[in-house]
Amino acid sequence: xxxxxxxxxxxxxxxxxxxxxxxxxxxxxxxxxxxxxxxxxxxxxxxxxxxxxxxxxxxxxxxxxxxxxxxxxxxxxxxxxxxxxxxxxxxxxxxxxxxxxxxxxxxxxxxxxxxxxxxxxxxxxxxxxxxxxxxxxxxxxxxxxxxxxxxxxxxxxxxxxxxxxxxxxxxxxxxxxxxxxxxxxxxxxxxxxxxxxxxxxxxxxxxxxxxxxxxxxxxxxxxxxxxxxxxxxxxxxxxxxxxxxxxxxxxxxxxxxxxxxxxxxxxxxxxxxxxxxxxxxxxxxx
Amino acid sequence: xxxxxxxxxxxxxxxxxxxxxxxxxxxxxxxxxxxxxxxxxxxxxxxxxxxxxxxxxxxxxxxxxxxxxxxxxxxxxxxxxxxxxxxxxxxxxxxxxxxxxxxxxxxxxxxxxxxxxxxxxxxxxxxxxxxxxxxxxxxxxxxxxxxxxxxxxxxxxxxxxxxxxxxxxxxxxxxxxxxxxxxxxxxxxxxxxxxxxxxxxxxxxxxxxxxxxxxxxxxxxxxxxxxxxxxxxxxxxxxxxxxxxxxxxxxxxxxxxxxxxxxxxxxxxxxxxxxxxxxxxxxxxxxxxxxxxxxxxxxxxxxxxxxxxxxxxxxxxxx
Amino acid sequence: xxxxxxxxxxxxxxxxxxxxxxxxxxxxxxxxxxxxxxxxxxxxxxxxxxxxxxxxxxxxxxxxxxxxxxxxxxxxxxxxxxxxxxxxxxxxxxxxxxxxxxxxxxxxxxxxxxxxxxxxxxxxxxxxxxxxxxxxxxxxxxxxxxxxxxxxxxxxxxxxxxxxxxxxxxxxxxxxxxxxxxxxxxxxxxxxxxxxxxxxxxxxxxxxxxxxxxxxxxxxxxxxxxxxxxxxxxxxxxxxxxxxxxxxxxxxxxxxxxxxxxxxxx
Numbered sequence: 001x002x003x004x005x006x007x008x009x010x011x012x013x014x015x016x017x018x019x020x021x022x023x024x025x026x027x028x029x030x031x032x033x034x035x036x037x038x039x040x041x042x043x044x045x046x047x048x049x050x051x052x053x054x055x056x057x058x059x060x061x062x063x064x065x066x067x068x069x070x071x072x073x074x075x076x077x078x079x080x081x082x083x084x085x086x087x088x089x090x091x092x093x094x095x096x097x098x099x100x101x102x103x104x105x106x107x108x109x110x111x112x113x114x115x116x117x118x119x120x121x122x123x124x125x126x127x128x129x130x131x132x133x134x135x136x137x138x139x140x141x142x143x144x145x146x147x148x149x150x151x152x153x154x155x156x157x158x159x160x161x162x163x164x165x166x167x168x169x170x171x172x173x174x175x176x177x178x179x180x181x182x183x184x185x186x187x188x189x190x191x192x193x194x195x196x197x198x199x200x201x202x203x204x205x206x207x208x209x210x211x212x213x214x215x216x217x218x219x220x221x222x223x224x225x226x227x228x229x230x231x232x233x234x235x236x237x238x239x240x241x242x243x244x245x246x247x248x249x250x251x252x253x254x255x256x257x258x259x260x261x262x263x264x265x266x267x268x269x270x271x272x273x274x275x276x277x278x279x280x281x282x283x284x285x286x
Numbered sequence: 287x288x289x290x291x292x293x294x295x296x297x298x299x300x301x302x303x304x305x306x307x308x309x310x311x312x313x314x315x316x317x318x319x320x321x322x323x324x325x326x327x328x329x330x331x332x333x334x335x336x337x338x339x340x341x342x343x344x345x346x347x348x349x350x351x352x353x354x355x356x357x358x359x360x361x362x363x364x365x366x367x368x369x370x371x372x373x374x375x376x377x378x379x380x381x382x383x384x385x386x387x388x389x390x391x392x393x394x395x396x397x398x399x400x401x402x403x404x405x406x407x408x409x410x411x412x413x414x415x416x417x418x419x420x421x422x423x424x425x426x427x428x429x430x431x432x433x434x435x436x437x438x439x440x441x442x443x444x445x446x447x448x449x450x451x452x453x454x455x456x457x458x459x460x461x462x463x464x465x466x467x468x469x470x471x472x473x474x475x476x477x478x479x480x481x482x483x484x485x486x487x488x489x490x491x492x493x494x495x496x497x498x499x500x501x502x503x504x505x506x507x508x509x510x511x512x513x514x515x516x517x518x519x520x521x522x523x524x525x526x527x528x529x530x531x532x533x534x535x536x537x538x539x540x541x542x543x544x545x546x547x548x549x550x551x552x553x554x555x556x557x558x559x560x561x562x563x564x565x566x567x568x569x570x571x572x573x574x575x576x577x578x579x580x581x582x583x584x585x586x587x588x589x590x591x592x593x594x595x596x597x598x599x600x601x602x603x604x605x
Numbered sequence: 606x607x608x609x610x611x612x613x614x615x616x617x618x619x620x621x622x623x624x625x626x627x628x629x630x631x632x633x634x635x636x637x638x639x640x641x642x643x644x645x646x647x648x649x650x651x652x653x654x655x656x657x658x659x660x661x662x663x664x665x666x667x668x669x670x671x672x673x674x675x676x677x678x679x680x681x682x683x684x685x686x687x688x689x690x691x692x693x694x695x696x697x698x699x700x701x702x703x704x705x706x707x708x709x710x711x712x713x714x715x716x717x718x719x720x721x722x723x724x725x726x727x728x729x730x731x732x733x734x735x736x737x738x739x740x741x742x743x744x745x746x747x748x749x750x751x752x753x754x755x756x757x758x759x760x761x762x763x764x765x766x767x768x769x770x771x772x773x774x775x776x777x778x779x780x781x782x783x784x785x786x787x788x789x790x791x792x793x794x795x796x797x798x799x800x801x802x803x804x805x806x807x808x809x810x811x812x813x814x815x816x817x818x819x820x821x822x823x824x825x826x827x828x829x830x831x832x833x834x835x836x837x838x839x840x841x842x843x844x845x846x847x848x849x850x851x852x853x854x855x856x857x858x859x860x861x862x863x864x865x866x867x868x869x870x871x
Contacts, residue, residue, distance in 0.1 A: 011689035014682045015705060015749060022708045022716045022742055029719030083613045095617045098625050100795070101846055103803035105820065106839045110624050113631065113832060120627060126640035134640075159621065167754075208710055216712030218806035219820070223827070233714055237806055240718055255715035262710050270703055339765055359768040366769045372762055376784045377862050385780070386770030433771055 026259060033252035044253040053228075053235065054254065060229035064146035065214040068153035072210055073203070075154065076161025081195070084169040087162065097159050105219040108152045112224070115151065116141045141224055148224035149231070153214050164206045168199050200276075204269050212262045216255075232258060288351050290315045290469045291336075291437055296345035298331055298493075305331050306342070307493040313437070316467030318460070319498075320484025322477055322516075323491050329473045332490075333439045336471070337366040349436055365430035366439045369446055371422035373414035379425050380410040386433035400428040403462070420451045427459065431468070438463075438470040444479070456482045477517065489513050510600050521568065521575050521592070526599055531575060533596035536582075541591035548590040552582050566590070625843075631836035651837035654830075660822050661841075667733065668818040668845060671808075672801045674737040676849070679748040679797045680790065682741075684778075687752025692761055702753075709746045716742050717807035724811055731813040739811045740801045747800070748793045755789035756782075780861045787857055794853045798846045819845075 033044055048054050079096075086092045099107060114120045122137040131137060141148035176194045185193065221231035232254060239251035291313040298306035305328040313319055323329055334340045336347060338359035346355045354362055365386070373382050380401060387397045401407055404424040406417075414422055423443060430438055443459075444452040460483055463470055472483045480487050481501055488498040489512070497509035505519055508528065514520040520528045535541040553574075554565040564579030568590060582588060631637065635646045655661060690702065708716070717739050721730065729735035756764070759782070767777040783790070805820040812818070819842065826838060857863060 008689060008693055011685045012693075012701075013685075015686040015745070018682055018741060018745055019704065019708070021720065021738065022711060024723060025716035025719030025742075026711060027719070028723060029715050032719070032722075079616070082609070086610065086613050092613065092617065096621055098621045100799065101843045102625070102839065103799060103820070103842055105803065105805065105823065106628075106842045107624070109827070109835055109839055110628055113836065114624065114627060120637065120639070123637060123639035127642070155620070155624070205706075209706075212710045212712070216714055218714060219803060222805070222824070233712070233806070236714060236718075240810070251718060255712055255718060259711045259715050262712070263707075266703070266707070266710055270699075274699070337769055339768070359765070360771050360773055364769070368762055368766075370762065372766045374766075374781055374785075374862075381862060385767070385772075389771040389776070429770065 029252050029259075030256050033249060033256045036249060044249040045257075048250055048253045048257070051250075054250075056229045057232050057235045060146065061215055061232040064149050064231065065153075065211060067146075068150045068157070068214045069207060069211040071150065071154045072157035072161050073207060076158045076165060076206075077199075077203070079158065080162050080165040080169055081191075084166060087166055088170055093166075096162055099156055099159050100163075102156075103219070104152070104156055104217065105223050107156045108148075108220045108223040111148060111152045111155065112141050115148070142226055144226050144229065146225070146231075149221055152220050152224055153210075157210050157214070160210070161206055164202055164209075165199060168202050169195070172198050201273055204273060208262075208266055208269060211265075215262070216258055289313065289348075290317075290350060292348040293336070294346045294348070296332070296335065296347070297343045298328070298335060298340075299343045304493055306335070309345070309494050311488065311495065311498055313469055313471070315469055316464075318463055318470050318472060318483060318485045320472045320474065320480035320487045321490050321495075322474055322480035322487060323489060325475045327490055328493055329475075329490050330441055333366060333441050333471070333473055336437070336439055337364050338362045339366075363433070363436045364439060365433060365435040365437075366441065367423075367426055367430050367443045369442045371414070371419075371426040373422055373425055373429070375414055378411045378413055379406060379417070382414065382425055383428045383432050386429060390433045392432065392434055396434075397428075397432045400432055404428045419447055420455060423447065423455065424458075427462070431466075436469060438468055440470060440472045440483075442474055445474075459483070489516060491516075508600060514600070515573075518576065521571070521590070522573055523571060523597060527597050528600060529592045529597050531577060533592055534575070534577060535591045536577070536579070536588055538589075538591050542593040542595075545591040545593050546597070548592075550588050550590050552579065552584050552586045552588060554584050555579065555582075628836045628839045631833055632840050634833065636832045648833070651831075651833040654834050655837045655841065658822075660817065661819075661838075664817050664819045664822045665841075665845070667816055668802055669849075671733055671736050671740060671816070671818060672798045672845070672849065674733070675740045675744060675801050676794060676797045676853075678737070678741055679744050679793055682745055683748030683752040683793055684782075684786075686749045687754075687756050688764075688782075690749070690753045691756030691759075692764060705749050706746050708742045713739075713743050713804075713807050714810075717810045721810055730811060731815040733816055736808055736812045736816045736818070739807050740804060742807075743804070744797045744800050747796050751789050751792050751796075752786070755786045759785055783857075784860050784862050790853060790857065791850065794850055795846055798849045802842060802845060 034040055034042070036043055080087065083092070087096065102110075112119065116122070117134045117137045117139060119137075119141075122131070122134050125131045125137065126134065139147075140151065172195060177190055180190045180194055216233050218231075218233040218237050221234050222237075225231055225234060236251040236254045239247035239254070289312045293312070294310050296306055296309040297304070309332070311319070321329055321332070331340065335342050338354075338357055338361070342355065346353055348354070349363065373379075374385065377385065380397075383397050383401055384394060387394060401410055404427065406421060406424060406428075409417060409421070414425070417425065426443075440459075444455050447455060456479060472480070474480050474483070484501075486498060486500055487504060489496045489504070491512050497504060497513045499507075504513065504517060508514040508517065508520060511522045511525055511528070514522050514528045519532075520530055521534055522528050533541075535545075538545060538547075548568050548570050550566045550568045552564045553567050556563050556565065562579050563576050564582060565574065565576050566579075566588070567574050630645060632651050633647060633649070635643070635648045635650070637644060686705070690698070720739065724730040724735045724738075729738065764777075764782070767781050768774075772780065802819060804818075805824065808816065808818050808820065812821075814821075823838060823842075826835065830838070
């Protein structure tokens, strides 16, 4: 028993080695965030928290990314819920997943092409005479509200949300629905008692993936954002790569705080899920 | 004559739970052993250990005189047929059957004969998804056979088939194995199936064999109360004594002089092979037995009479 | 039922097909100015301009090289780990699964910044190998997930069957596991390449401007090129995953038992 199991555990070795990469990166980032001229110090964090630019950027990042994540999840959930029987077929599924073929920033460019003040939609409205010049078209890209960033992310993440939720929806046995129907449940009851418990773990996992990605990715905000307020990733990248090397520790400190937030959120989510699972198990055994 | 399989003092512990303990038996060439016991009692674990899918905690397995206890599954000359046919869906019937034979570098003509003998020649180039349940299970058997293993293990191979087909398959497989004198072990929870399939029957309970014998010996001399109860042909009187049901009577006159008497109740009457069978609960012993019955209906109170001379002590060829 | 179907087709067309179509159409036309009546005018100028830029070809070469390397490592680690997770049961397994997901939760930017000094010391900064390594971080967790699911679907019993019939682990991989996991291999190919192509910041940090991949060229283009050329560039981005897909598909033809299905129904 022992020897067989040990040999199989060797299969895990490469992925454990791989984990050293982000682990080392994280430890090194933490180390550098606490040091100035090789001296241990809290100075970087103090400077960071006193920086108006950082605070504004944090608030902007959280707002933008939370909005993008929640909208993507809701749209993705609705589409999956209403159309999962179609989506199990190949062609409709490929239609939905088409945006996944493009990198995020390419999709961002598409948003500019279509929705900017001189974009396709604006041009068509002008041609139709609904607006007289491009200045009448609302500013949806490179705007200070993060609208362009949100639109791009939502457009790109909805297919991803469907990708994550579809297998779960396909695996819900229709008998459950019939059961709730025979017990007199309406559509909302069916969602709450049958679907929601099934999809909750994947839903939370998808939330974490999309939220942490949109919160910290550089590419789309670099393309569709403004200089103030800017997303944390853009700010940190500037500090890391900017004109003076003095700001590098700030970039590390910002990234460490961001990572810490994501880790805490993940831990909380999984503790919550485990507790739920544990409750369900206990309920079964009594 | 060397034994095909010798299992000595096999033990298996999982965490703190003992699943197999002090299990020993041997098989001669061409012998079929049925292992029967309640579901979830560890029979499957025994087969998995014999196949090399799990390692025992202690004990040894000797095949054709060689100790194979530490060999991995792919190095053992053992085949295992599962409950589900588990055919490779991306291979045709023919490719499935040839899979193991190719690895073992066996003569592929023989596999074609196997295909013929399971009656599926016409399906050689079909994919498993095009076959019925019984056909799939036959292909699984042929695939296991094609490697010409020293022993074939069967883990409830018919339990996913419907009852009529199951009965047909039992006779077919039994004949198939006997004709080719293939040594095999047949695990089931169904005593009827065990009786049809095995030359000898091993009763498995609480991690070990309670008794391993020919069918007739099992019935004539059960080793202990568990065996007697499991076979259902005896009334267990206490942990040492039993009486064959054939010597339990419903009237005092049939049982001879000075019989022992037990109070009982008829719980239900059913019919088997045209005969009324009473399912009787013996209050005093807290035992249930089934006897042919004529004049009684359910809920009737009755008395069971057993001649004292017919009461025996447990103990056959106990392992 | 059919109104539902129409709704779906309409939604999918507007939301998912139309954007891609617009990119393709704009790339095949002179830059649109609908308000001035200048609509679709067929022209391949954009592709001519794009493909005559030597930077594009260098970048395509590097993106392809980095992508292929990342894909190979992803397949290896994904398959090994996916199999281990599917057949092993041990205490704390659910936490190991979370741990394997964390690389995509923690900002990749943080990882790349943290690894920057190490890469310099190890001589990996400014090299394709270093860029491949950092591209593993946002891709491997997905590949592990995909293969884990795939192995789970196959089931433990199916995975034991070849061993019982005498197959070695390697033979089992090529004759049974890979042929049954073709859809997973396809998904991993797509995801890995697209994610690798999507990395600007971490490629810039580790590649140090020496390893020029496609995104490194795309951003500067934005300032100079017109919409038609940018659209052509966008389409070019989708071509690479498709190319890789075709290559992987061709390679998978060489797997045993992979001939096109012979149908024998009469």
